[in-house]
Amino acid sequence: MTIVIATFYKFVSLENLAERRQSLGEFCQKHDLKGTILLATEGINGTIAGSRENIDCVLAYLRSEPNFADLEHKESYSEVFPFERLKIKIKSEIVTFGISEVAPSQKVGTYVTPQEWNTIISDTEVVVIDTRNDYEVEIGSFKRANNPQTQSFREFPEYVAKNLDPQKHQKVAMFCTGGIRCEKASSYLLSQGFQEVFHLKGGILKYLEEIPAEESLWEGECFVFDERVTVKQGLEAGSYDLCYACGHPISELDKTSPYYEPIVSCPHCYDKLTPEKKARQLEKQRQRQQSLNK
Structure with missing residues (x-):
């Protein structure tokens, strides 16, 4: 089925x-x-x-x-x-931002369909921002996109305060996996005085589903929050796996690292691994395997 x-x-x-x-x-x-x-x-x-x-x-x-x-x-x-x-x-929020005054149900930026997106982000006057976390951006993003290098969406307001100016950056376009983070971010930017704010309707996933590969400005793969780990153009399964120890996506190159140990650690978390944590990871995997075999 x-x-x-x-x-x-x-x-x-x-x-x-x-x-x-x-x-x-x-x-x-x-x-x-x-x-x-x-x-x-x-x-x-x-x-x-x-x-x-x-x-x-x-x-x-x-x-x-x-x-x-x-x-x-x-x-x-x-x-x-x-x-x-x-x-x-x-939850207190359906996507954690940390500023309760932001209200997307009342005010958001301009929705841009996947078919219109290439034109928007190809405009050199538009600042293109990936609102996802740093590890997601590493796997793939749009051409010309800025990486805020955030570890969580809560850090986005700080990035805006330090890097964007509504007087200087008059056109801003944002995107995320499914549209929810960039929609909330667009509401926030409008509240901060930005005038022209665009966000990709349906997010990266809708773009990858609807835009042919030969027209796509997407580079790499897209992290998804389930056991598929990543998807590619046309929403085909991607090439990444997940480190069960830290939850970071891992590539085939990561698996060649001396710091990669299946189930236990990867190059992104090996230096944080203690004997106690290693034992917990092995036990967690044993229980998970038992559950799958039932």
Whole structure:
């Protein structure tokens, strides 16, 4: 059976989060779905996997509510479940930014479709910014994109304060994996006085899905937050694996390093490895393997 992976988010004011969590959880479990859904007063953010029929049922269930009637989603496919279980969590934010005054449901930048994106980022007057974390940018990004070199999205406001000036940088275009981070970042930039702010609708994943390889300005692969690790043009499976010790994506070149030990460490975390942590990693992998064999 082909597994359908659906990713979605929407900034919208929500109430009764505990009740939503319970009813949505019951519905998803009834339809054998796995993945993660975050709920907050600012909206919903989720990636779920299941059969074609069950994914369609849950999306229809969500869209039956007026708040989510226009909920958009992106799809990819896998031969195995990319998640081990279902998790539905209540959070203070659906994407952690740390500034509660930012309200994308009220004000965001200009959405740019994948078909329009190349024109925007090819304009030399436009500052192009990758709003993802540093390790994601290392794997792949758009031509001309600036890397803020952040370790988490919380650091983005500091990057803006130090590197961008609304008087000097009058046109700014931003992107991220699925669109949620750059949408929130666009709301923040507008609140800081920036006038022309663009963000890629649907994110990198929508671009890779819709833009032919011969027209693409994307270079490398795109990190995704499930067991696929990375995807390429056309959303085909990428070439990276994941270090189980630190969660950093690892390339085939990383695996040739003397610091790479399967399950235990990689070149990105070997210097932080203690005997105790090594033992924990081995035990964690043993338990994971037992779970997969059941």
